[in-house]
Amino acid sequence: MKLDDDYPSTAFLCNLSVFELNRKQGIGRELMQNAFAVARKHARSYAEIQVDKMKDWLVAWYQTLGFDITVIGKDEYTMFKVL
Numbered sequence: 001m002k003l004d005d006d007y008p009s010t011a012f013l014c015n016l017s018v019f020e021l022n023r024k025q026g027i028g029r030e031l032m033q034n035a036f037a038v039a040r041k042h043a044r045s046y047a048e049i050q051v052d053k054m055k056d057w058l059v060a061w062y063q064t065l066g067f068d069i070t071v072i073g074k075d076e077y078t079m080f081k082v083l
Helices: 027-041 056-064
Strands: 010-013 046-052 068-072 076-082
Touching (some): 027 046, 056 076
Antiparallel strands (some): 046 076, 068 076
16 A cells, blocks of 8 residues: 555555455455455545456456446546545
């Protein structure tokens, strides 16, 4: 997670992953809930993440966590969530 002083209301989530063998066990959801808790602790109101456009399954998973696509880039989506 990156907490940038230039964007004091947003937590930028990056390089989050769960090994394929460990998926579908709630680990990713727990990881994200912990990231949200840390962001709130640092008075962040929003979370932002960039997701590879080729990973439709991952985009859909982030949407189950409340993220919405806010920017469509050439190779990735920027997704945003109100915390």
